[in-house]
Every structure is written in C-alpha cells, then in structure tokens.
Amino acid sequence: MSDTWWKDEDDLVAEQAKVLDLDEEKSLLIMGPPGSGKTNLLLLRANQLYLGDYPNLHIVVFGSLLKHFIQLGGNQYDFPTEKIVTHAQLFNDILRSEGMGVDSENLQINEARVERANRLQELVDSGRVGKQFEALLLDEAQDYTPQEIRLMKCLTDVLIATADSRQKIYNVDDCIEVLRNCTDEIYPLTFHFRNGLAICRVADGIFKNAPDYTPLRTHSNYREADYPSTFMPKRGLSLEEQISAMVTQINDQRFAYPNDLIGILCPRNEELDIIFSALTRAGLGYSITRANSKDFDPSRPIWLSTLTAAKGLEFRALHIAGLDYLYRMGGVQKRLIYTGITRAKTALTMYWHNSIPGYLESAIQSASPSKAPVTKKKIFGKD
Amino acid sequence: MDSAQAEILVASLLGKEVGGWRINSFLGKGKSAVVLACSREAEVGAIKVFHPELVERYGRATQLERILREKSLVGASHPNLVNILDGGECPETKVLYIVMECIPYPNMHDALLSIPSEMIPVLIAQLASAARFLEDRNLVHRDIKPENIAVSSDFSRAILLDLGVLRPIGLSNLTDVDQRSFIGTLRYGAPEFLQRQEEDSVEGWRAVTFYQIGAVLHDLIMKRVLFERDSEPFSCLVRAVIEKVPEIFGDNARCVTLANHCLIKNPATRLELVSWDRFQNLVIDDSPSITLARDRIRQRQKYFQVAAAQEKPVGQNPRSVRKTLDDVCNRIESRLAALMNDLQAFPLRSTQSIKNVEQCASETYIHFEKDELKGIPFKITVSIRFTLIDENLGRPIFRAEAAAACANEYIQIEMLPAYTPIHTGEIELLLDNSYLEEVFVSCLEDAYMQIEQGKWPNEGNIIALMVKRGAV
Numbered sequence: 001m002s003d004t005w006w007k008d009e010d011d012l013v014a015e016q017a018k019v020l021d022l023d024e025e026k027s028l029l030i031m032g033p034p035g036s037g038k039t040n041l042l043l044l045r046a047n048q049l050y051l052g053d054y055p056n057l058h059i060v061v062f063g064s065l066l067k068h069f070i071q072l073g074g075n076q077y078d079f080p081t082e083k084i085v086t087h088a089q090l091f092n093d094i095l096r097s098e099g100m101g102v103d104s105e106n107l108q109i110n111e112a113r114v115e116r117a118n119r120l121q122e123l124v125d126s127g128r129v130g131k132q133f134e135a136l137l138l139d140e141a142q143d144y145t146p147q148e149i150r151l152m153k154c155l156t157d158v159l160i161a162t163a164d165s166r167q168k169i170y171n172v173d174d175c176i177e178v179l180r181n182c183t184d185e186i187y188p189l190t191f192h193f194r195n196g197l198a199i200c201r202v203a204d205g206i207f208k209n210a211p212d213y214t215p216l217r218t219h220s221n222y223r224e225a226d227y228p229s230t231f232m233p234k235r236g237l238s239l240e241e242q243i244s245a246m247v248t249q250i251n252d253q254r255f256a257y258p259n260d261l262i263g264i265l266c267p268r269n270e271e272l273d274i275i276f277s278a279l280t281r282a283g284l285g286y287s288i289t290r291a292n293s294k295d296f297d298p299s300r301p302i303w304l305s306t307l308t309a310a311k312g313l314e315f316r317a318l319h320i321a322g323l324d325y326l327y328r329m330g331g332v333q334k335r336l337i338y339t340g341i342t343r344a345k346t347a348l349t350m351y352w353h354n355s356i357p358g359y360l361e362s363a364i365q366s367a368s369p370s371k372a373p374v375t376k377k378k379i380f381g382k383d
Numbered sequence: 384m385d386s387a388q389a390e391i392l393v394a395s396l397l398g399k400e401v402g403g404w405r406i407n408s409f410l411g412k413g414k415s416a417v418v419l420a421c422s423r424e425a426e427v428g429a430i431k432v433f434h435p436e437l438v439e440r441y442g443r444a445t446q447l448e449r450i451l452r453e454k455s456l457v458g459a460s461h462p463n464l465v466n467i468l469d470g471g472e473c474p475e476t477k478v479l480y481i482v483m484e485c486i487p488y489p490n491m492h493d494a495l496l497s498i499p500s501e502m503i504p505v506l507i508a509q510l511a512s513a514a515r516f517l518e519d520r521n522l523v524h525r526d527i528k529p530e531n532i533a534v535s536s537d538f539s540r541a542i543l544l545d546l547g548v549l550r551p552i553g554l555s556n557l558t559d560v561d562q563r564s565f566i567g568t569l570r571y572g573a574p575e576f577l578q579r580q581e582e583d584s585v586e587g588w589r590a591v592t593f594y595q596i597g598a599v600l601h602d603l604i605m606k607r608v609l610f611e612r613d614s615e616p617f618s619c620l621v622r623a624v625i626e627k628v629p630e631i632f633g634d635n636a637r638c639v640t641l642a643n644h645c646l647i648k649n650p651a652t653r654l655e656l657v658s659w660d661r662f663q664n665l666v667i668d669d670s671p672s673i674t675l676a677r678d679r680i681r682q683r684q685k686y687f688q689v690a691a692a693q694e695k696p697v698g699q700n701p702r703s704v705r706k707t708l709d710d711v712c713n714r715i716e717s718r719l720a721a722l723m724n725d726l727q728a729f730p731l732r733s734t735q736s737i738k739n740v741e742q743c744a745s746e747t748y749i750h751f752e753k754d755e756l757k758g759i760p761f762k763i764t765v766s767i768r769f770t771l772i773d774e775n776l777g778r779p780i781f782r783a784e785a786a787a788a789c790a791n792e793y794i795q796i797e798m799l800p801a802y803t804p805i806h807t808g809e810i811e812l813l814l815d816n817s818y819l820e821e822v823f824v825s826c827l828e829d830a831y832m833q834i835e836q837g838k839w840p841n842e843g844n845i846i847a848l849m850v851k852r853g854a855v
Contacts, residue, residue: 014756221723228721
C-alpha cells in the first residue's frame with residue numbers, strides 16, 4: 001500500500017493539483033485513464049469540501065469492496081470514513097427514511113438496483129425528496145445509469161464525478177453524456193502513474209484497433225526504475241497447475257513486496273472458491289482473504305476477487321487466473337479484462353488452460369517477447 | 384615437410400654459414416621451414432631456412448618476394464613485433480632464409496591456461512599496437528593467432544611473430560601464386576578472408592586483422608581455441624567460421640564486448656563497431672559509475688549469450704525486421720522510463736514510437752510538458768532513432784542517433800533538427816551504457832542554457848537543442 005494514497009502536496013503533479021484550485025461550488029467531471037489519480041483526487045476534493053463549506057457530503061462508490069479499499073486511504077482525511085458509502089446504501093437510506101426501502105433479499109442484484117432507482121425517481125418527481133446533501137462525490141461514475149446520475153444530481157448542490165469510459169464494466173446505458181450535462185466543467189487527466197510499461201502493453205493490446213483509443217504507454221510516467229514491471233502469460237495449465245504456479249510466485253512476491261497488496265482475480269466465483277481452498281492447503285490461509293465476501297479482512301495481504309468486484313483497486317502483483325471463462329462475461333468482457341489488467345502495478349501474470357478470446361490472445365502476444373517465425377512443421381503441430 | 388626431410392636439411396646446415404650467419408643449433412620446424420639458432424659476430428638470432436624442394440614446388444619467386452617483404456622491416460622496431468635482422472637468398476647455399484631476434488618465450492597457444500585474466504587487456508592492446516604498426520607501413524600480417532604470439536614469462540608482454548605471410552596492402556598484381564588458396568590459418572581466419580572475398584584496401588585488411596585479434600581475445604577469455612567444438616571434420620570448422628556466433632563470457636565485460644564485435648561476420652559492420660582505439664581503451668581505468676554500468680551489461684550479456692545460442696538465424700525479411708523493431712521499441716521505452724525515474728529531473732512526458740520496416744528504423748519520441756516548478760517554460764521533444772544495420776545472425780547491430788528541440792507548442796516530429804550519431808552496437812550495449820542518459824542530460828542542460836541566454840522560442844518557432852554523443 002506504500003504509494004497507493006497520496007500523503008503530501010508534492011505527491012501531486014501539476015494537472016492533478018490544479019483540480020484543487022477550481023471553485024469549490026463547481027460540479028466537475030474528472031476523466032482520465034487508469035492510474036491517473038482520479039480516486040485520490042476525489043478523496044482530496046472531498047476533504048477540501050468537508051473542511052470548507054460543504055460538510056454534508058458523501059463519497060459514493062460502486063461496490064462494497066471498493067468502499068473498504070477507499071476507507072483504507074480515507075483514514076488520513078478529516079472526514080469520517082462513514083462518509084464513504086455504496087450507491088445502494090445511499091439510495092436505500094433515503095428510501096427507508098421515506099418508508100419506501102427496497103428489500104433486496106428476494107431480488108436479483110440488477111432488479112434491486114432498478115427498483116431503488118425507480119422508487120427514488122417517484123419521490124424526487126413528487127417533490128418529497130430534494131437536495132439532501134451539499135456535495136456528492138462519485139467514483140467510477142461511468143458504471144451508473146443515466147437515470148441514477150440524474151437522481152444524484154437532484155440530491156446535491158455539488159456533484160463531483162470521476163470516470164473512464166474504457167472501464168465501464170456493467171451492461172447499462174451509457175451515462176457519460178448525462179454526466180457532462182450534470183456538471184459545470186470536464187477536467188481531463190492525461191498522465192498516469194500506476195501501471196508499469198509491461199502491463200500497459202497488454203492493456204493497449206486489447207484496444208489496439210479501437211479508433212479513439214490512446215495507448216496507455218504513451219502517457220505512462222510509472223516509476224520503472226523503482227519497480228521494473230513484468231508480464232508473464234501462462235498458457236496450457238489446468239486450474240490445479242495454475243494454482244501451483246501461482247503459489248511459487250506469490251511466495252517470492254511476498255518477499256519482494258512485503259508491504260504491498262497481492263491480488264488474485266478470476267472471471268468467476270467458482271474458480272476463486274477452488275483457488276481459495278487450495279491456497280489455504282498450501283499454507284497461505286492466514287494471508288488470504290475473499291475480498292467480495294462477508295468475511296473480507298482488508299488487513300490481509302492477498303486479496304481474492306472477481307474481476308468485476310476488483311474495479312478501483314490496485315495491486316503491486318496481480319494474478320488473473322481461470323481466463324478460459326472470460327468469454328462467458330458477454331459484451332462487457334473486453335472492458336472487464338482491461339479493467340482487471342490495469343489493477344496491476346508492477347507484476348502481472350495471466351493463466352489459462354485451453355483458450356481465451358482472440359483479442360486477448362493477440363494482446364498478450366503483442367506484449368510478449370517476439371517468437372521465432374512459424375515453420376511449416378509447426379503449422380502441422382509437429383514442432 | 385616430414386621429420387626426415389627436416390633432419391636432412393638441419394644436418395646439411397649445422398656448423399655452416401647462411402648469408403653470413405653461422406648455424407649453431409636446431410630450434411624447431413614448421414610446415415615449410417626449419418628454425419635454427421644462429422650468430423654473426425656478437426649478434427645472435429633465430430634463422431628460418433626454407434626447404435629448397437618446397438620452395439621450388441611452390442615457386443621460388445613468390446617465396447623470395449615474401450622474404451624481401453619481411454626484410455623490409457629490418458631496422459623498424461616495435462616492442463611487440465619480432466625484430467627482423469636479415470633475410471634473402473644465400474649467395475653460397477642458394478637457400479632462402481630470414482633471420483629474426485631470438486625470443487625465449489613460449490607461444491600464447493601453449494601458455495593459454497596459465498595467462499591470468501587481468502593480463503588480457505594489456506596483451507591485446509600490445510598485439511593491436513603491433514598490428515597497427517604494420518598497417519601504418521601498408522602491411523598486413525594475415526596470420527595473427529595464438530601460435531604466432533610469444534608471451535613473456537611474467538605475462539606482461541606479447542610479441543607478434545612469424546611475419547611470413549606479410550602482405551602489402553592494395554597491390555593486386557602481386558605475384559602471389561597461391562592467391563586463390565587460403566593463406567593463414569583457417570580457424571582464425573575472418574569469414575570474408577576464408578572465402579577470399581576480403582577487400583584489398585586498408586579497410587578491408589583492417590577488418591581481417593580486427594577479426595583475428597578478436598579471435599585471440601576469444602581464446603584468452605575462454606581459455607580454449609575458437610570453434611573448438613567444431614574442429615572436426617574440416618567442413619564443420621568452415622561452416623562455424625562462416626555462420627556460428629561464438630559464445631564469449633568472462634569477468635571483463637569490456638573484453639567480452641570487444642571480442643564479440645571483432646568476431647562479427649560482416650566486415651562492414653565489424654568496422655563500424657571496432658576501431659583501433661577500442662584495443663587501447665582496454666587498459667584505461669574505469670571510473671566507478673562506468674564499472675556499475677558494465678556490471679549491468681555483464682548480467683545482460685550472460686542472458687544474451689544463451690538467447691543467441693538458442694535462436695536460429697533469420698533472413699532479412701520484413702516480418703523479422705518488424706519483430707526486431709517491435710522488440711527494440713519496447714526495450715527503448717522501458718529503458719527510457721527507468722532512466723527518467725532515475726534522473727528525477729524531467730517534466731511529465733508522453734512517449735511515442737514509430738517504426739519504419741522498409742528503412743529498418745524506429746524512432747522513439749519523448750515529448751516533455753512545460754513545467755514551471757522546474758523552470759522549464761517550454762516543451763521539449765527528444766527523439767531517439769535506432770537503425771538496424773546488420774541482423775548479424777540473430778544478434779542485431781543498431782546505429783543510434785538522437786535529436787532534440789524546444790518550442791512553445793507541441794513539436795511536430797518532422798520539425799526536429801538533424802540527428803546526431805550516438806553510437807553503434809548491440810541493443811544491450813546501447814541501452815545499458817550511459818549513452819541515452821548523456822543524450823537526455825545534455826539536452827536538458829542545453830535547454831537551461833538557452834533560457835539563461837534569453838533565447839526563448841517564439842510563437843511557431845523551434846530551437847534545436849544540443850545532444851551530446853557519449854564517450855566510448
């Protein structure tokens with residue numbers, strides 16, 4: 001966690017520091033690539049508003065895992081960590097106070113989400129709920145629906161949102177246009193600092209043919225000498241073999257990065273369950289924690305999570321396993337794996353058995369050292 | 384010449400005089416001559432007498448011409464070249480002979496295992512100095528190899544022997560009867576020399592000499608003869624000389640790099656990489672920071688040797704060039720990222736690489752932002768161009784050049800000033816040395832000097848910044 005959260009004015013570069021010079025009453029949309037400091041800026045802005053004229057504020061995050069993660073960094077600020085809430089919590093609290101709480105027990109996650117928004121919409125439309133807050137600060141705003149954004153705008157004077165459309169991992173209507181309309185100024189961040197070049201290359205490979213994509217490696221200012229970055233693809237391994245390869249590496253990484261988080265991400269929970277019990281048997285039981293579960297213990301150094309729940313997090317070393325199941329993630333899978341890959345700061349290992357989607361295979365190939373030319377023998381599978 | 388023939392020749396000479404030199408005792412025999420101790424008044428020497436029958440068989444005129452060539456060095460003294468005292472055709476016995484100083488030292492081939500590695504640089508520097516002495520006199524040795532080098536018993540001095548295949552440079556009408564056959568020793572012959580494709584010019588022969596000195600350096604570092612494992616059969620050795628990249632590793636990275644460069648197959652590339660100075664630089668002390676850099680090189684080189692050994696040579700085709708350039712750009716970008724992190728002196732940057740497969744070149748542009756806190760009120764762009772000049776059997780050689788400029792606005796890459804050559808060599812050498820660091824540091828320093836001299840770029844103008852070429 002050594003350098004995840006900014007502790008000092010000098011940690012900010014000019015384009016980040018300038019955000020804090022903007023008028024406090026302004027609603028802002030901060031856009032930038034992974035690792036450009038969006039979440040850090042959001043927390044700093046929150047502290048600035050809290051210490052100023054906007055103490056009645058909330059930092060709204062998408063999921064509870066991200067909430068825990070941000071709370072780790074929120075400790076150093078003046079606002080109480082309870083100010084950091086998930087959007088479900090924020091909406092439900094308002095609904096309950098009006099006697100219209102949604103009981104999510106019997107509902108699918110998405111159904112509950114739609115239901116909450118619709119009920120809140122009624123309350124807003126009927127004038128029963130108005131501006132309740134002085135400021136709302138939304139992290140990962142690209143994943144909200146246009147309706148949710150409009151509702152939040154109705155609940156607050158000042159709306160600060162951070163977003164990156166490349167990291168939109170939920171299949172909902174695009175809200176970037178609405179975000180633009182609900183804010184006074186779009187503030188772009190260009191440079192980023194989280195991902196080593198080896199990791200940028202894989203991520204760039206995913207969108208290499210997208211016309212409006214700016215490669216991450218163009219604006220990377222990662223500290224490559226302090227932490228030389230590596231990427232390792234591991235193909236042809238059964239899940240069991242993936243785990244044993246992972247264990248060897250994790251032991252080395254625990255030694256190399258004693259104060260940093262290590263992540264293990266999978267597309268599906270099924271593989272995570274198997275990995276969790278195998279790592280426990282391998283003697284790592286006291287170091288690991290299931291990040292997207294009720295038993296999550298953020299003080300442990302190795303976090304296991306689905307790709308989806310890991311948004312917003314960052315790990316010094318990251319293992320993405322069980323990639324054979326990525327194709328089941330449907331239309332958002334490209335942005336999902338992009339978001340996953342960009343969680344890695346220094347060391348990224350990707351594991352799969354038989355097959356991964358073609359765009360990913362190609363991205364991995366362009367990020368790996370060059371191969372020998374394909375021989376006829378090889379084409380016939382004989383080399 | 385077999386032993387019996389040699390014995391008869393020696394017996395017929397002992398106690399007699401040849402060219403005024405009294406023959407005292409037998410020293411040794413070669414393929415076409417015997418060597419005997421001799422004296423003339425107080426002067427002592429070693430006389431090489433050519434077997435008369437063999438002289439007739441191979442052409443008396445040729446042999447005599449060689450001897451006279453060697454004799455032309457009488458009086459021209461160099462501490463690392465055997466002194467020639469006399470030579471010619473004996474008026475009485477009619478034998479052809481050459482007299483040189485007597486050197487009481489073993490040859491380098493026999494002493495190879497006992498030569499301490501810390502003496503390698505000085506021995507090679509001396510050997511090169513002797514070869515250069517010949518080149519300055521428009522001569523080329525053509526058969527530099529460990530057997531032809533004597534090493535003093537304290538290993539501090541090398542003496543180049545056997546000037547028998549000495550040849551003047553650039554005389555193509557020479558009566559060298561065996562012109563199409565191979566002179567010198569196959570194992571230590573440069574590929575172009577082996578195929579008799581060497582260019583008869585100072586440069587052409589210099590390339591051959593560099594190769595041979597490199598081969599000697601190889602033997603000293605590796606403590607074994609070049610292409611030892613490919614010695615048999617003969618065709619195997621020929622193939623090794625033409626297409627095998629020898630594995631060289633040792634404690635002295637500078638020696639290893641020089642040996643690698645000397646042994647490059649393509650003579651043009653070899654000349655681009657090696658100059659006479661490189662040999663003398665072996666004995667110049669390293670500064671500590673350079674030593675650290677060399678340690679890093681050494682680490683890389685170990686890996687590199689292994690990688691090169693596994694890789695099959697690839698032809699000059701667009702795919703392999705593209706792959707090479709992709710790889711190079713990745714490595715340059717990573718190196719620059721680490722460098723910027725280390726230097727802690729530059730503003731935020733954007734990095735962009737452009738590859739040109741047709742021209743075998745890549746250009747990596749670093750665009751720096753304005754940074755008021757650092758006192759840099761304009762944008763700076765630095766470009767590093769790497770041109771692939773030789774695929775060199777899977778160990779590509781690049782020429783590195785750089786250009787830099789500052790302006791108020793984003794600098795279009797076609798507006799950059801002319802490129803300055805930085806260095807030529809393997810990618811590891813170019814990246815791990817301080818060359819790139821010097822490019823960036825010198826251009827940043829120049830940027831500050833422009834500011835101090837009040838030369839700010841106007842709207843729409845750019846000012847070229849100086850990039851310094853690093854010391855070798």
